[in-house]
Amino acid sequence: MTETKADRPAGEAKPRRRQARGERRIQQLLDAAADVFSRTGYAAASTNAIAREAGVSPGTLYQFFPNKEAIAVExxxxxxxxxxxxxxxxxxxxxxxxxxxxxxxxxxxxxxEFNCQNPVFLTLIHSGDVPGLMTEEHDALHVALQARLEELIELIQPALPADRRTRTATMVFSLFKAGLELVLAHEGEERDAYVEELKASLHGYLAPIIGAGMPSRAP
Structure with a gap:
């Protein structure tokens, strides 16, 4: 039997609309927080500044987040x-x-591209008083990505010892993070130039290790 609109419990659609409005409000607050954190840093930011940036009252903000730390974690x-x-x-x-x-x-x-679109990510990671949960999740992601990179290096150069693969992957991420800060500190053509410098640095480091052309796949 096909359910009609009249068969549905009264008010069922309204909670869903309220949930959708609540999610939009949360995203609005998070977007505002990202702007405030990026502009002033995490330590100097306040819930009042975030509410003002979002165009809502502090009371509205507190309906969704109890404090600045909860906003940063979300x-x-x-x-x-x-x-x-x-x-x-x-x-x-x-x-x-x-x-x-x-x-x-x-x-x-x-x-x-991701980091240029979300500069607040590094702002929070580099903040000394950011909630520990966020840094823990970031560290876990970093470990997972480094493990994937080590696997990729092994596919390209299977004869490379495991400890050398680990050091290589660690160095690659360190070079990338250092170069990324320079990239984010510039805009336009200068930013593009630093991206190319970053790639050149990584190429210069990796080429003697894994080869510059097609992978050797040495046994």
């Missing part, structure tokens, strides 16, 4: 999830068949 969790989804397709076995310059383009470009 924002950090959402960004970490987005990063996990975006970067989860990187360092796949298919990349092992690419020449080094193409592999760097395929891996670096989306990682840079």
């Amino acid at each position: 924002l950090g969790q959402r960004l970490t999830h987005q990063m996990r989804e975006a970067h989860g397709v990187l360092f796949t076995p298919e990349y092992a068949s690419l020449p080094l310059p193409e592999m760097l383009d395929s891996v670096i470009d989306p990682m840079v």
Whole structure:
């Protein structure tokens, strides 16, 4: 039997609409918090400033978040999830068949794009008093991505000892993080130039280790 609108319990659609409005309000507050954190830093930010940025009263903000820390945790969790989804397709076995310059383009470009679109992510990570839960989740993601990179290096150069693969992956991430800060500190053509410098640095480091052209796949 097909259910009609009249058969549904009265008011069933209203809670769903309220939930949708609540989620939109939460996203509005998180977007405002991202702007405030990026502009002033986490320590100097306040719930009043976030509410003002969102165009709502502090009372409205407190309906959804009890304090600044809760906002940072929710924002950090959402960004970490987005990063996990975006970067989860990187360092796949298919990349092992690419020449080094193409592999760097395929891996670096989306990682840079994500961080340029979400500068608050590094702002929170670098803040000394950010809630520990956020840094724990970020560290777990970093460990997972580094493990994927080590697997990719093994596919390209299977004869490379395990400890050298670990050091190589660690150095690659360190170089990337250092270069990323320079990228985010600039805009326009200068930013693009620093992206190319970052790729050149990584190419110069990796080429003697895994080769600059097609992978050798030495036994």
